[in-house]
Amino acid sequence: MSERKKRILLVIGGGIAAYKCLELIRRARERGYAVRAVMTKAAAEFVTPLSVGALTGDRVFQDLFSLDDEREIGHIRLSREADLIVVAPATADLMAKMAGGHADDLATAVLLATDKPVLVAPAMNPYMWRHPATQRNAATLLADGVALIGPNVGEMAERNETGPGRMAEPHEILAAIEARLAPAPTGLLAPPPLITPPAEGLPLAGRHVIVTSGPTHEPIDPVRYIANRSSGKQGHAIAAAAAALGARVTLVSGPTTQPDPKGVDVIRIEAARDMLAAVKAALPADCAIFAAAVADWRVASASDEKIKKDGKSSAPRLELIENPDILKTIAHEGPGRRPSLVIGFAAETENVVAYAQKKRKSKGCDWIVANDVSPETGIMGGDRNTVHLVTAHGVEDWPEMDKGAVAEALMARVAAHLRTMTADV
Ligand SMILES: Cc1cc2nc3c(=O)[nH]c(=O)nc-3n(C[C@H](O)[C@H](O)[C@H](O)COP(=O)(O)O)c2cc1C
Numbered sequence: 001m002s003e004r005k006k007r008i009l010l011v012i013g014g015g016i017a018a019y020k021c022l023e024l025i026r027r028a029r030e031r032g033y034a035v036r037a038v039m040t041k042a043a044a045e046f047v048t049p050l051s052v053g054a055l056t057g058d059r060v061f062q063d064l065f066s067l068d069d070e071r072e073i074g075h076i077r078l079s080r081e082a083d084l085i086v087v088a089p090a091t092a093d094l095m096a097k098m099a100g101g102h103a104d105d106l107a108t109a110v111l112l113a114t115d116k117p118v119l120v121a122p123a124m125n126p127y128m129w130r131h132p133a134t135q136r137n138a139a140t141l142l143a144d145g146v147a148l149i150g151p152n153v154g155e156m157a158e159r160n161e162t163g164p165g166r167m168a169e170p171h172e173i174l175a176a177i178e179a180r181l182a183p184a185p186t187g188l189l190a191p192p193p194l195i196t197p198p199a200e201g202l203p204l205a206g207r208h209v210i211v212t213s214g215p216t217h218e219p220i221d222p223v224r225y226i227a228n229r230s231s232g233k234q235g236h237a238i239a240a241a242a243a244a245l246g247a248r249v250t251l252v253s254g255p256t257t258q259p260d261p262k263g264v265d266v267i268r269i270e271a272a273r274d275m276l277a278a279v280k281a282a283l284p285a286d287c288a289i290f291a292a293a294v295a296d297w298r299v300a301s302a303s304d305e306k307i308k309k310d311g312k313s314s315a316p317r318l319e320l321i322e323n324p325d326i327l328k329t330i331a332h333e334g335p336g337r338r339p340s341l342v343i344g345f346a347a348e349t350e351n352v353v354a355y356a357q358k359k360r361k362s363k364g365c366d367w368i369v370a371n372d373v374s375p376e377t378g379i380m381g382g383d384r385n386t387v388h389l390v391t392a393h394g395v396e397d398w399p400e401m402d403k404g405a406v407a408e409a410l411m412a413r414v415a416a417h418l419r420t421m422t423a424d425v
Pocket residue numbers: 012013014015016017040041042043090091092093094123124125128
């Protein structure tokens with residue numbers, strides 16, 4: 001029996017980049033997707049419904065109050081019949097309406113009424129994108145489980161304007177579509193989730209999530225240690241967000257001053273080797289998120305007694321050896337032990353994204369959350385974070401958010417991903 005064509009509902013907003021959606025429709029249909037389009041009133045100022053309809057091979061829906069449209073298919077069915085809703089270009093206005101839950105035209109009514117995953121490709125002037133209102137709206141959409149692709153940095157249609165705001169290219173949007181519509185990987189490294197969540201209830205109910213957080217302390221002697229500046233704020237926020245979505249959470253934490261998140265099983269450790277042992281003992285899990293800043297090295301032979309000065313003229317020499325690689329070890333666990341989704345963090349001070357892409361491959365994990373922790377960013381120990389989510393299908397540049405919002409957005413993505421895997425197995 002041949003497989004049913006996957007259906008994309010493309011919502012076209014009123015921006016200059018609307019012309020690129022023609023190319024997107026063409027490419028998506030070449031890949032075998034059925035595409036149906038909804039256009040906002042403003043979108044029709046930029047591309048004609050005739051061109052869009054000619055390329056989709058279907059009628060184009062524009063009016064919430066059209067008697068014919070409503071009788072024939074209706075806005076609720078329109079939103080439910082799709083496998084994925086793609087908003088491209090997503091104007092600042094459309095994003096604001098989505099974040100606010102408006103439904104005063106067909107596009108927004110469909111987006112509010114849907115139970116399907118939504119992918120948004122913002123396209124606007126860099127000042128509009130950077131405006132705190134748009135950044136707030138983007139953060140709200142991420143926290144609501146909506147996926148963003150782009151915007152890219154580049155030249156704008158307006159002369160002499162460069163910056164973030166260019167819509168992702170059609171081939172990039174198509175890759176993001178394929179990532180969301182592709183069947184879940186099967187095979188040894190991706191066993192099905194251990195527990196199927198109940199149809200009703202919180203999105204992570206029945207799931208086990210392991211999170212690591214904070215620094216590790218590597219002993220030099222009983223009173224001294226090597227540490228780093230990690231506060232544990234991001235890892236603890238992730239554990240709290242996972243618990244809020246109904247997961248059973250095991251938080252393996254290095255020494256921090258962060259309070260224990262409510263409803264989370266906290267295991268306190270000091271050194272990297274203890275962290276690895278605690279994570280292994282907590283397996284199996286559906287998802288493991290390694291947000292701790294684990295020391296790469298430890299002192300080869302820590303002294304059992306306090307090292308004394310004793311009038312010696314030279315300082316003691318410390319030989320360092322490598323710590324176990326917790327992320328890599330767990331990513332290479334065998335079937336039934338490796339979590340379906342393994343997420344690492346990459347805190348860097350230069351070439352953040354390039355390094356994260358390399359790290360994702362070399363560690364064998366599924367996603368990397370990368371951030372720039374140069375001292376001027378104030379991220380290490382601070383309350384806000386600007387992250388890039390690196391997956392097998394590309395890079396998402398998330399707007400600056402507080403660490404709680406990053407955690408909520410990440411866990412919403414995890415929930416959506418695990419749901420897709422369950423649906424496809
Ligand atoms: C020439 C022109 C180009 C525009 N380009 C954009 C754009 O790229 N991104 C954007 O967010 N708004 C843009 N706008 C403003 C939107 O068209 C306007 O906010 C409109 O209300 C959006 O409606 P919609 O969100 O329902 O599609 C542009 C307006 C004009 C006149």
